[in-house]
Amino acid sequence: MNLSPPISRNPYYTVDKEPSLIKSVFAFIDILGYKGIVLKAREDNTEIIMFRRLYNALKSGRYRLEKSCTNGNDKEFDDTVNYLNESSTEKDDYFLKAFTDNIVIGFPENNNNHIYFQVIISKLARFQFEMIEKDFFIRGAISYDEAYIDDIVVFGSALTEAYKGESIEAINPRIILTESAVKAIYSYIDRHPDLTSHNKIPSSWIKLNLLEDADGKWFINYLNAAFLDYFDYNSEPNLEIILKHKELVENNLEKHKENNCVWLKYVWVAHYHNFFCNLHSEYLFEKHKIILPLNPYDFREISLSSE
Template identity: 35%
Template sequence: MDKIRYDENSPKLINSIVCAIDILGFSQMILDSCQNDLGNKLLNEINHLIEKNKKCIVPNKFSQGKIKIFTDNMVVAYPINQDGEAELNEVLGNVAEYQFNLALEGLFVRGGISIGKFYINDDIVFGPALLDAHFQESQIACYPRIVLDDKTVGQLQKYIQNYNRMPDDHIILIDTDGKWFISYLNTIFKYYKVCNNEYEFDIVQIKLLEKHKEKLEEMLLKHQENIFVWDKYVWTANYHNFFCDLYFPKEKGLKISKHLLLSWPRQISNGDY
């Protein structure tokens, strides 16, 4: 049986899994770079990073997934075949890897995932699933997290009931507000196939988490005077620390220090007036 795909010659809406992704703070990055005459440098850096990392979204020519990129936004879509479990697993794993790779470069993203009618080709993205995914990204995610809407959560719950386990090594977490989101740090467990032994695998994982920590600390210090932006990286740092406590409890040095995650008042001094 041929797999369902987006037909370039006969456009029609197809039941799909759709993910909308946005790079946090990218508009400000554009303004700052252009004011400092560094617009071309930023353009080339972003182009290189996205071109390098988008390959994990649609990894090969046999994948039915499609992507559309415009500046800091990306739409990822997979047409659903049969019950959609294979496509959902592929989307979650691939998007997590993309989010993780960009985070290691200091680019943190937020996004939303929905299931519904959708169509995509080289010129157009169209359908209610895109509107739902964009709503999750722009209005619900808030922090550098990719959240699942109720329809996607319902699909995952069916998966759990059928197989009595979560897909893809617990790649989904539930946040304090009840939203399900992708645990992109689980991507480090994919690196086992490129390591020669268990010891080397452990070293690779720790080095990746150290790099993630370093980038987050840079963002926390950079935005400490902008409470609205700083709070988004505090959320991500708390997620980082949760992940380290869960999988690397003995590696205390991997965690981000609490003093970077707290905002304390101070008394007025002579230099303030």
Template identity: 25%
Template sequence: MAKKTGYRDSVVSFVDVLGFRSLLLEKSDPNEISDIIRKVRGNLHPDEDDRRLTRGGDRKFSKPYGFSLSDAVVRIRPYDTVFRDGALFYEILDLMYAQAAMVWEGIMLRGAVTVGKAYSHKTNDMAFGPAVVEAYEWESTRAVYPRIVVTDHAIDEYHADPRLKGDSEISETLKLLKRGDDGLYFIDYLGGMQGEFDEFESYLELLRRHKALIDRGLSAAANGTAVRQKYRWSAIYHNRQVTEHAEAVSDPERAAMFYSQTGFDGPDYFNSLRIKEG
């Protein structure tokens, strides 16, 4: 008989596609919808490379598992493991990459990350528990905009519980987050991705695609609607990022370096990436 396991201390994420209901109404071909879902799952589902268990069935590393329903993906990453490998940091990093990848596909994600008790059974495609409920509730009621928020509870536990940190980690986790005007922490995918590309031009392309995606959303959304407010939030987030870049390359030395890399005047170039927020 297989050994039964109970709840485990886990990092839990609940992520879905922003405006999926509208997409269902707009697109009459179900193949288009299934293509979107495949892309979301492809970027959010962990790979299936299982890591070996060690003595007594204890897991060595905080490997995540993914479970799907329609456009939503639940990720569970137990951190009651033999080795401390930065469970919260790597979950946020994975989600940051997924957000950037979906911008490339013209899709925006919304979600929440928390920590707590969760049960998962990969074979039976089953996930539940208090932390799963909390992640869902924060995604549906607190995230609101195209962002992945990190709960206050997760931040508190990150400071208090050494199991959530890697043995050599020096607060790198918080560098991947920004704090919104409403006080909530969210994954700063535009800022965090800056140093993740081999070529800086690829990062600039991410900013261009991000601008185009938001411009399309603002053009399609009627004034005063909740959808428009969501895209306006993204426009403000985007503009703050490009303003930081414009200010950074206003220094003559950095401006010269940027020109040598791209052939563009730095401040003018980044100002051209600004979005009309109205």
């Protein structure tokens, strides 16, 4: 009888070695209004339905984490990464742990950190969009520091910074980049004079996949998923995705109109939605937008300091 322990795909875990902190891109994510969702399901006797919806959302989101898409029209790169992921019997490149309304995802550092940041942000964008499609809007923060995560413990400076970012700084349903993550990405921008051509993040990719909010926080532009057909990048957006997102936001604005604190968070999402439509006005028109009485938000494309 083979009594050897099962092989763990957790990239933080090594058999017969003490756990160690590893430099990681780390995401701490919270489901918006989770307590209210659970209480309402309990009142309506639909708790099992809500549970299965959440379970399927996390299952779909995990699937997106296991794939790669740069959201930057680099299909050859995506195909290569997907092939390596699917053909490998070795470790995953991330570990996910979900408990109550919190989700933590750790991506240990590898030797291609410029590609690594592109892949992770793209994966998290797809994860966020998958959750939203199941009507779970989320907020969170991404940090870059030392961490360890397994079934027993989640620990490290990356966790501390990401938790602070999610709980204090994110505020609205957005996944922000903390100071450490922004600093790391800046070190790989393609205008950096000390980098070779193979160690750079194109500034064009940053402008496609990240936006800057009025408070100066960078956040993931998850609606860019509308340009994806599963994992293939299209030159035009999927209008059904945009209209679905519009419907979900409008429904939540109506549902939460008596709860001003939650309602304002969906107002933020509505203005982000409309900003995205304006960015792609050659494809998206007034019928794709959400009607709101005023616009207190000032989104903008990221302006890199070296431009």
